Amino acid sequence: MKKLIITALLVVGMTTYAQDTKESSEKANMERMTPEQRQQRQLKKLTTDLNLNSEQQVQIKQLLAEQSVKRENRIVQKEASTEEMRSKRESAKNKMQEEKIVLDDKMKVILTPEQFITWKANQEKMKQRAVSRNKDKRGTKM
Structure with missing residues (x-):
């Protein structure tokens, strides 16, 4: 009976591990796609799901391209603001250290x-x- 329970637990554990691996590999493939490839894939999916005609496909392709450009701009802005915040934090830290040194010197005199x-x-x-x-x-x- 114990062997049966242990075997069942092993099978369940291996099954869930295999499913996790499959999902993570799909995410890794998604990240490797270029923005144009993602747009084409999304357009293809919308075309099949919604039965889009050629005019609608052209319009949606333009819309997806605009969204992609906006998304890339947001990413660049976020990275720039992160660097800016990091530099501000660093300068504030340096200023505090300088003030601490000045305070220590003044206290040493007093x-x-x-x-x-x-x-x-x-x-x-x-x-x-x-x-x-x-x-x-x-x-x-x-």
């Missing part, structure tokens, strides 16, 4: 060496608390 060491230790504790708090927040979202 405080005694023992006070400065204590202040730096407190700063490090606060930093560690913030890091752990952020990790906790990220952990609860997932």
